Amino acid sequence: MHVTSKYVGGSASAGRTISSSITDHTPIHTHTHTHTHKHKHTSGNSTSQHHSFIMHSKEHISHDEYQKTADWLRSHTKHRPLVAIICGSGLGMLADTLKCQDSFDYSDIPGFPQSTVQGHAGRLVFGELKGKSCVCMQGRFHMYEGHSLIKTTFPIRVFKLMGVETLIVTNAAGSLADGLQPGDIMIIKDHINFPGLVGLNPLCGPNDEKFGPRFPAMSGCYDKGLRSLMMEIAKQMGVAGLVQEGVYAMVGGPNFETIAEAKLLHRLGVDAVGMSTAPEVVVATHCGLRVFGLSLITNKVVKSYEDSESVNHEGVLEVGRLRSQTVQQLVTELISTMEINNNENTKIVS
Numbered sequence: 001m002h003v004t005s006k007y008v009g010g011s012a013s014a015g016r017t018i019s020s021s022i023t024d025h026t027p028i029h030t031h032t033h034t035h036t037h038k039h040k041h042t043s044g045n046s047t048s049q050h051h052s053f054i055m056h057s058k059e060h061i062s063h064d065e066y067q068k069t070a071d072w073l074r075s076h077t078k079h080r081p082l083v084a085i086i087c088g089s090g091l092g093m094l095a096d097t098l099k100c101q102d103s104f105d106y107s108d109i110p111g112f113p114q115s116t117v118q119g120h121a122g123r124l125v126f127g128e129l130k131g132k133s134c135v136c137m138q139g140r141f142h143m144y145e146g147h148s149l150i151k152t153t154f155p156i157r158v159f160k161l162m163g164v165e166t167l168i169v170t171n172a173a174g175s176l177a178d179g180l181q182p183g184d185i186m187i188i189k190d191h192i193n194f195p196g197l198v199g200l201n202p203l204c205g206p207n208d209e210k211f212g213p214r215f216p217a218m219s220g221c222y223d224k225g226l227r228s229l230m231m232e233i234a235k236q237m238g239v240a241g242l243v244q245e246g247v248y249a250m251v252g253g254p255n256f257e258t259i260a261e262a263k264l265l266h267r268l269g270v271d272a273v274g275m276s277t278a279p280e281v282v283v284a285t286h287c288g289l290r291v292f293g294l295s296l297i298t299n300k301v302v303k304s305y306e307d308s309e310s311v312n313h314e315g316v317l318e319v320g321r322l323r324s325q326t327v328q329q330l331v332t333e334l335i336s337t338m339e340i341n342n343n344e345n346t347k348i349v350s
């Protein structure tokens with residue numbers, strides 16, 4: 001693949017045209033960018049969003065409400081997926097590769113929140129990958145958008161009620177680890193849920209035993225078998241040099257890290273940092289889903305006061321686009337190879 005990207009402005013790389021021949025082994029170099037803000041239209045009023053955020057732990061969604069959405073979806077699609085995929089920033093193209101698609105804008109699905117972030121289309125796509133029925137979230141919800149955590153993770157329980165057994169989460173993340181370069185892919189071995197450590201957790205509030213226990217274990221929440229299967233697949237695809245395991249940390253965002261924060265995360269042993277994923281994985285593990293997670297490293301987190309580079313969302317999305325094909329191939333191969341219960345549920349309803 002030959003990619004030419006032009007970055008205009010920015011102090012260090014003003015007006016420079018960067019032409020890079022990106023192969024599966026080529027590191028992607030990030031550069032200082034100008035801040036060109038493009039915002040998607042945000043629906044909802046700010047007062048109620050603010051209110052729902054503060055009241056997050058008192059908010060409750062009943063089992064019936066999740067069920068209603070699951071029933072609506074089941075009655076509107078012929079697919080009966082056992083695998084759900086959440087596409088991270090810039091990785092939504094994965095959903096486009098699904099065959100025999102049924103897709104729904106989030107705004108048309110009863111109970112679904114709305115995506116407000118550039119690079120998150122806001123569409124739920126059902127279809128087949130290598131003959132296996134999947135559902136793909138082309139766009140996720142983040143806490144910093146003003147969604148309560150229970151809303152952020154709403155789709156996970158809906159998927160569970162639809163019969164999904166495995167959740168694949170992907171995200172864009174900044175690297176703290178010296179060995180992780182932009183364009184590398186990190187298999188998530190474990191996470192540090194910073195909002196969760198201070199009580200911002202989607203499981204706060206009344207526990208619904210129908211989904212899972214009051215005090216769920218989180219050790220081993222990223223399935224070991226799927227992690228080693230992915231390493232094998234990367235070797236077979238000849239991209240093992242791009243892939244390694246590491247620890248992801250979720251911070252609240254929406255600002256990127258200060259240098260002092262970056263140094264702290266680095267000292268704590270964090271390999272990659274982002275603003276999502278952990279709440280989804282907590283809810284999925286609580287309700288017994290098998291989880292696999294993958295971070296696309298889109299930038300190095302600036303850890304030095306001597307460094308004049310800075311990160312922005314456009315740069316994050318661009319690296320997502322450059323590596324989307326590799327991520328797609330890895331995820332497709334994982335789904336194709338992993339064991340899934342081939343019961344009635346997988347079949348398309350005619």
Ligand SMILES: O=P(O)(O)O[C@H]1O[C@H](CO)[C@@H](O)[C@H]1O
Nearest residue numbers: 088089171172274275276316
């Ligand atoms: O985690 P995803 O949704 O991939 O997005 C990541 O990219 C955005 C910042 O550019 C943040 O939302 C961060 O969490």
Ligand SMILES: Nc1nc2[nH]cnc2c(=O)[nH]1
Nearest residue numbers: 172173174273274275316
């Ligand atoms: N918090 C955080 N989120 C990201 N998402 C993509 N890159 C980054 C980053 O450097 N920091």
